[in-house]
Amino acid sequence: MGEPAPRRETVIGKVVLILRAFTVDRTTLTFSQLHTRTGLPKATLHRVAGDLVHSGLLDRVDGRYRLSGLVFELGMRASVERELLEVALPFLEELREKTRETVHLGVREGTEVVYVAKVGGHRQAASPSRLGGRMPLHATAIGKVLLAHAPAEVRDRVLGAIRTRLAPRTITNVDVLRTQLDAVLEKAVAFEHEESAVGIACVACPVFDAHDTVVGAVSVTGPVTRFHPASHVSAVRAAAAGITAALARRDHDGDTAVPPSGTKPWS
CATH class of the missing domain: 3.30.450.40 (GAF domain)
Known part of the structure; x- marks a missing residue:
């Protein structure tokens, strides 16, 4: 109720869905957990998550994803x-x-x-x-x-x-x-x-x-x-x-x- 729902049909909407999947309590997520939390098709999720890792917005360590330091830096701006x-x-x-x-x-x-x-x-x-x-x-x-x-x-x-x-x-x-x-x-x-x-x-x-x-x-x-x-x-x-x-x-x-x-x- 607190945040507007992202438009799932757009690239930005998919990115927002993935970034919002991380919470204070869940700072690292597996691909399966990201799939459950976003509801995105696996092929789409794999492609977009890969792009986010490549662009530096996500880190991927030992098969788990987490928000990168760049996200924190942007947030502080x-x-x-x-x-x-x-x-x-x-x-x-x-x-x-x-x-x-x-x-x-x-x-x-x-x-x-x-x-x-x-x-x-x-x-x-x-x-x-x-x-x-x-x-x-x-x-x-x-x-x-x-x-x-x-x-x-x-x-x-x-x-x-x-x-x-x-x-x-x-x-x-x-x-x-x-x-x-x-x-x-x-x-x-x-x-x-x-x-x-x-x-x-x-x-x-x-x-x-x-x-x-x-x-x-x-x-x-x-x-x-x-x-x-x-x-x-x-x-x-x-x-x-x-x-x-x-x-x-x-x-x-x-x-x-x-x-x-x-x-x-x-x-």
Whole structure:
């Protein structure tokens, strides 16, 4: 639901199918596994995979395929995520030191959260998030922030198709979630209580660019046995506000964007 389906009849569509077959959990795949995951005819898959190896987008080692270093290099050139990550890392580290818990930075892709940074806390929590991994927007605090600020068509699409339960307390009631999203817009903070995984709680705040558009969200996560999200709101807001201000300064210094045009909810 989070990504548009590639057009299987085109060469690019076949390439995308193959590249997407690799996940955070499955970084190497056999030809048979690629065939199962892509559904491409074997002859077609063999030809396209061979071309990807020849072009340097895939590596083939001991009969198994994996994404190459070139894919990572190209991914790091994605300007928005790279700039956001470069600016955010000092604030994420500081937030981790203040809270001693796991800190995340996430962005929205379609109807999913993509975690672009995860800084492990001094007291590790068994969070289901993975660096580079994806989660549905409605099931996490970061996701709720991003969903609340998403375009109306994205919000309507998610609210109209909530079926995925990651845990017993995942919110699938549209009215309840809609009320929470309205509160996120009003208070610039979102909470999660065992909705992505049993035993996990989380608090998240939005990060804005110089155009007052939400480009990501920061969160702190911990186990419900000792972690109280409300007590960390100020720290998460401060980190998000710091990243927002740093993005605005960088854009202003580079004359690539106008300064923020409005007062943020926490100002």
